[in-house]
Amino acid sequence: MPIDITDDRARVDVMQLLELYKTTWWALNRSPEDVSKALGHSHPVVSAWDGALLVGFTRVISDRTYRATIWDVIVRPSHQGRGIGKELVEFVLKHPDLKSVSNFLLLTKDKHAFYERFGFESEREMAMILRR
Secondary structure (H helix, E strand, O other), X not given: OOOEEEOOHHHOOHHHHXXXXXXXXXXXXXXXXXXXXXXXXXXXXXXXXXXXXXXXXXXXXXXXXXXXXXXXXXXXXXXXXXXXXXHHHHHHHOOHHHOOOOEEEXXXXXOHHHHHOOOOOOOHHHOOOOOO
């Protein structure tokens, strides 16, 4: 069965997404309430489906002109190595609502090589973070 990539936010079930988050090292303790709030403030919300199973996900926060930040690129471990992550990122980069965006940003600790193939470059001198 082919993988279906969509930006239909209504299709994303928070509980299925929480299960997917639990497959990562960086999103183990997210609550349903916080995930729902994050989804409500993200556009597009892009998901990958193998039938009724959520197998991939990402979301974007953007002003739709100058900057867009890609968050939470996840592929279910059982479906990794099939190009789903690549399809998710390409879907975002080609999304019509983001066509005017001049700079896409993202955070990654260990996937630099994956994102470099899309043209992303490390900008260590520009990054700052305030943790609360």
